Amino acid sequence: xxxxxxxxxxxxVLISTAQITFANDGKYMDAMQKNIKVVxxxxxxxxxxxxxxxxxxxxxxxxxxxxxxYYASFGYVMMxxxxxxxxxxxxxxxxxxKAMNKAKALVPNESEVVALEGFIYMxxxxxxxxxxxxxxxxxxxxxxxxxxxxxPENPRALGLLAQMQFGMAQFFGSPATEACAxxxxxxxxxxxxxxxNPLAPQWGKGMVENMVEKCK
Amino acid sequence: xxxxxxxxxxGIIWTAACQTKVSGTVTNEQGExxxxxxxxLVDTYDGTTSDAEGHFEFTTAETGNQVLAIKxxxxxxxxxxxxxxxxxxxxxAKLYEQVSELSAVTIxxxxxMASDESRRxxxxxxxxxxxxxxxxxxxxALNTLPGTQKVGxxxxxxxRGGDSNEARTFIDGMAVLDAYSPSAPNTPSRGxxxxxxxxxTSFSTGGYSAEYGQALSSALVLDSRDKAEATRTDIGILxxxxxxxxxxxxxxxSIAGKIQYTNIRPYFGLINQEIDWDVPPVSLEGIGAFRHDxxxxxxxxxxxxxxxxxxxxxQHSIDDDNLxxxxxxxxxxxxxxGFYKNTLSEKWMMRGGVSYTYQQNRTNIEGREINEVDxxxxxxxxxxxSLSDKVELKTGVEVINHDYSQAFDEIADPDFxxxxxxxxxxxxxxxDLYASNKFVTRIGARAEYNTLMDQASxxxxxxxxxxxxxxxxxxxxxxxxxxxxxxxxARINNNLDPEKAEHFILNYxxxxxxxxxxxxxxxxxxxxxxxxxxxxxxxxxNAGNGYAKGVELFWRDNQSVDNLDYWVSYSYLDTERNYLDxxxxxxxxxxxxxxxxxxxxxxxxxxxSQLGFTYSYTSGRPYNNPNEEKFNSGTTPYYSDLSxxxxxxxxxxxxxxxxxxxxxxxxxxxxxxxxxxxxxxxxYSSRAIRQPAPRFVFLGIxxxxxxxxxxxxxxxx
Numbered sequence: 038x039x040x041x042x043x044x045x046x047x048x049x050v051l052i053s054t055a056q057i058t059f060a061n062d063g064k065y066m067d068a069m070q071k072n073i074k075v076v077x078x079x080x081x082x083x084x085x086x087x088x089x090x091x092x093x094x095x096x097x098x099x100x101x102x103x104x105x106x107y108y109a110s111f112g113y114v115m116m117x118x119x120x121x122x123x124x125x126x127x128x129x130x131x132x133x134x135k136a137m138n139k140a141k142a143l144v145p146n147e148s149e150v151v152a153l154e155g156f157i158y159m160x161x162x163x164x165x166x167x168x169x170x171x172x173x174x175x176x177x178x179x180x181x182x183x184x185x186x187x188x189p190e191n192p193r194a195l196g197l198l199a200q201m202q203f204g205m206a207q208f209f210g211s212p213a214t215e216a217c218a219x220x221x222x223x224x225x226x227x228x229x230x231x232x233x234n235p236l237a238p239q240w241g242k243g244m245v246e247n248m249v250e251k252c253k
Numbered sequence: 254x255x256x257x258x259x260x261x262x263x264g265i266i267w268t269a270a271c272q273t274k275v276s277g278t279v280t281n282e283q284g285e286x287x288x289x290x291x292x293x294l295v296d297t298y299d300g301t302t303s304d305a306e307g308h309f310e311f312t313t314a315e316t317g318n319q320v321l322a323i324k325x326x327x328x329x330x331x332x333x334x335x336x337x338x339x340x341x342x343x344x345x346a347k348l349y350e351q352v353s354e355l356s357a358v359t360i361x362x363x364x365x366m367a368s369d370e371s372r373r374x375x376x377x378x379x380x381x382x383x384x385x386x387x388x389x390x391x392x393x394a395l396n397t398l399p400g401t402q403k404v405g406x407x408x409x410x411x412x413r414g415g416d417s418n419e420a421r422t423f424i425d426g427m428a429v430l431d432a433y434s435p436s437a438p439n440t441p442s443r444g445x446x447x448x449x450x451x452x453x454t455s456f457s458t459g460g461y462s463a464e465y466g467q468a469l470s471s472a473l474v475l476d477s478r479d480k481a482e483a484t485r486t487d488i489g490i491l492x493x494x495x496x497x498x499x500x501x502x503x504x505x506x507s508i509a510g511k512i513q514y515t516n517i518r519p520y521f522g523l524i525n526q527e528i529d530w531d532v533p534p535v536s537l538e539g540i541g542a543f544r545h546d547x548x549x550x551x552x553x554x555x556x557x558x559x560x561x562x563x564x565x566x567x568q569h570s571i572d573d574d575n576l577x578x579x580x581x582x583x584x585x586x587x588x589x590x591g592f593y594k595n596t597l598s599e600k601w602m603m604r605g606g607v608s609y610t611y612q613q614n615r616t617n618i619e620g621r622e623i624n625e626v627d628x629x630x631x632x633x634x635x636x637x638x639s640l641s642d643k644v645e646l647k648t649g650v651e652v653i654n655h656d657y658s659q660a661f662d663e664i665a666d667p668d669f670x671x672x673x674x675x676x677x678x679x680x681x682x683x684x685d686l687y688a689s690n691k692f693v694t695r696i697g698a699r700a701e702y703n704t705l706m707d708q709a710s711x712x713x714x715x716x717x718x719x720x721x722x723x724x725x726x727x728x729x730x731x732x733x734x735x736x737x738x739x740x741x742x743a744r745i746n747n748n749l750d751p752e753k754a755e756h757f758i759l760n761y762x763x764x765x766x767x768x769x770x771x772x773x774x775x776x777x778x779x780x781x782x783x784x785x786x787x788x789x790x791x792x793x794x795n796a797g798n799g800y801a802k803g804v805e806l807f808w809r810d811n812q813s814v815d816n817l818d819y820w821v822s823y824s825y826l827d828t829e830r831n832y833l834d835x836x837x838x839x840x841x842x843x844x845x846x847x848x849x850x851x852x853x854x855x856x857x858x859x860x861x862s863q864l865g866f867t868y869s870y871t872s873g874r875p876y877n878n879p880n881e882e883k884f885n886s887g888t889t890p891y892y893s894d895l896s897x898x899x900x901x902x903x904x905x906x907x908x909x910x911x912x913x914x915x916x917x918x919x920x921x922x923x924x925x926x927x928x929x930x931x932x933x934x935x936x937y938s939s940r941a942i943r944q945p946a947p948r949f950v951f952l953g954i955x956x957x958x959x960x961x962x963x964x965x966x967x968x969x970x
Contacts, residue, residue, distance in 0.1 A: 094299075179483075
């Protein structure tokens with residue numbers, strides 16, 4: 038029932054990836070950076086699948102690192118986004134969920150992974166909003182809430198939460214005050230965001246900047 | 254020293270030179286190429302992805318004994334040992350399709366699944382709650398599906414020519430005795446369990462799993478919700494009472510409680526009723542639910558329902574309206590259900606539970622008291638898992654204890670207590686055998702031993718399903734079913750055999766692009782039905798029998814028109830039975846040949862409201878006119894009803910809900926009652942059984958308080 042307009046969201050996710058920078062550190066870093074770039078920028082399912090396959094190979098070899106699973110999952114979300122047929126979208130999202138759960142098993146309290154979980158739920162809504170909206174938007178909200186709780190500095194968790202709140206406010210025709218407040222907080226966090234992890238996620242700023250426009 | 258250096262050097266040189274080329278092709282069983290398969294040299298970064306023709310090629314600097322893994326979504330992984338020594342390796346990998354939940358065929362004969370969790374069901378849990386005319390009653394909503402016959406004066410489920418007691422309800426696999434609230438004679442009752450409690454519903458109109466016994470016609474299997482996610486308080490202000498509920502949620506569990514008070518009196522004061530109430534129904538209901546996670550995937554659930562309902566009314570004589578009898582009912586109902594599930598290993602899980610139902614009906618007819626007590630306990634354990642990729646097994650044991658008594662208080666003589674006690678010990682086993690994603694066979698059997706008639710039995714069940722294409726499938730089901738005779742007969746003759754039925758069902762279903770089409774045909778044979786010996790209701794045997802056959806259609810479409818969701822169902826039924834006092838095989842009073850429903854739900858974004866209309870039609874039902882020579886020769890007028898509901902959401906946490914049945918005000922007649930004595934004209938006088946009021950109007954305001962403002966009670970309406 039909640040027909041959140043998420044179609045343009047994905048594009049916005051991708052815009053902010055131009056300034057990706059990495060510290061260079063050996064074979065693992067090399068391989069990761071190459072493939073992270075693909076999942077951030079590619080819109081070809083074939084390319085994405087190759088990157089995801091490589092990330093899964095890395096994940097299988099580097100048994101203690103969550104980042105390969107995280108980006109494999111993110112890659113599947115992007116594949117789902119580039120797919121038109123609903124049933125196939127679901128197959129990719131199921132794969133995204135599986136990879137995300139593997140990351141989650143390694144780092145259950147990593148805010149970024151929990152935020153990604155919410156993002157996958159959000160994408161599941163878009164496949165069939167009328168029948169899934171009610172349940173999956175609840176799950177998405179819950180994940181974003183938890184992600185913010187785990188790390189109040191995580192700009193992606195706040196940005197995605199703002200998206201959900203905005204959609205909800207639109208649906209009920211109520212003012213988007215709460216959504217906009219969350220969003221400006223997200224923007225603030227994007228500006229101050231620093232991670233010691235050179236492979237930390239960097240996407241989502243465009244989505245937040247775009248909503249700043251809508252909130253004006 | 255020199256030799257050592259040489260050794261070290263030659264080692265280095267040898268390693269550097271040793272690049273092994275690995276190439277090959279990935280295909281499926283039919284030899285068709287699989288692109289995008291992941292080729293992994295295990296525990297290294299090396300590997301590649303197969304191309305459009307299924308080819309792959311990569312070189313690796315790794316050496317020695319290694320394992321090459323080949324993986325693709327929907328197929329079983331292959332692990333191939335390889336020796337890397339510089340010599341090129343070629344591999345022809347054939348992947349076998351996995352039987353997966355998303356692509357495998359499912360058995361659909363006789364079954365309507367509704368689930369919030371599965372994304373492939375054609376009927377959802379929320380559909381039940383929001384069907385106009387059903388006023389959030391599970392049976393009311395299921396009555397719009399094919400396979401049901403509307404029997405308006407009872408409000409209960411009647412499936413495929415079966416009586417309402419042939420349809421049994423199970424919550425989390427555990428039996429429920431009498432799932433309906435008490436109602437005045439000839440007025441519809443409501444289900445005791447509200448649809449919002451459940452995340453999934455499986456409504457089977459025949460051929461169901463060997464797990465479910467003691468049901469001749471239908472198994473309604475309800476799966477309760479898991480732990481609540483958010484702490485919240487809900488208040489409902491209704492035109493017929495009010496309720497308050499609170500849910501406390503924490504990380505690993507939740508506890509919820511609800512108290513509901515219903516008093517129809519003010520409503521009846523406004524709207525004239527056919528019934529001469531002395532004290533209209535007043536009920537107080539308390540519900541409690543506790544949920545807690547166990548381990549990684551396990552869960553404990555406890556649910557309790559405590560209800561008391563009281564009312565009294567005057568029944569008027571058919572012959573003389575001034576002659577009336579006082580009828581008073583006090584109903585006490587308790588239901589407790591405990592459920593446990595956990596995984597045993599990666600492939601096996603167990604679930605089990607205990608349920609206990611206690612129901613007391615104390616009636617007082619003109620000072621004559623009758624006390625009826627019905628108690629049921631059910632204990633069950635089930636193991637489920639897969640023996641291989643293509644074989645799934647489910648097996649379990651259960652014990653059902655049923656204790657019934659009816660006592661006349663005024664007569665202390667215990668001979669006037671009619672009672673029975675039965676203990677049923679049952680075990681079942683069922684296997685799903687997948688030949689491929691396209692074809693599945695389910696074979697099962699249920700063994701029972703019943704102490705009441707000291708009988709052991711085995712009932713086979715079998716179903717098949719075959720995918721005819723990407724969207725269509727054919728399904729067949731056969732099964733034997735048995736059920737102890739209804740309380741009112743078993744209490745008279747404790748030695749009655751169980752009644753038996755056999756189902757044959759053939760189904761075709763096509764789901765494409767949010768549109769569903771179903772057609773189903775069936776034949777059902779009844780045996781050992783309870784029969785009066787020489788028309789004496791106190792002398793019973795199992796000489797009755799009967800049949801039912803029919804064709805049913807279902808169409809659902811939520812694609813063609815934006816924001817509109819609708820379904821249409823039609824059932825044709827041909828049934829006759831010779832049981833109880835029937836002089837010969839004839840159509841029972843609850844059977845109607847044609848049933849039609851159209852359910853629509855339309856969301857209007859501009860006014861933030863969901864509107865729903867439901868139209869139902871039921872052709873005339875037979876009734877017996879003692880003035881006629883032929884039995885059951887009368888036919889009532891057809892039944893029709895147009896209902897409306899609207900849910901309006903002014904903010905995200907408040908809902909206004911309004912519903913009205915029978916907008917057109919049709920005077921539906923469900924049958925006729927006859928006097929048991931001849932009047933002056935030498936005839937038996939009659940009286941029509943009508944709706945208690947032409948319309949039922951309901952207004953409610955539902956408010957939710959929670960930290961998360963987007964939560965509301967919409968899913969509960």
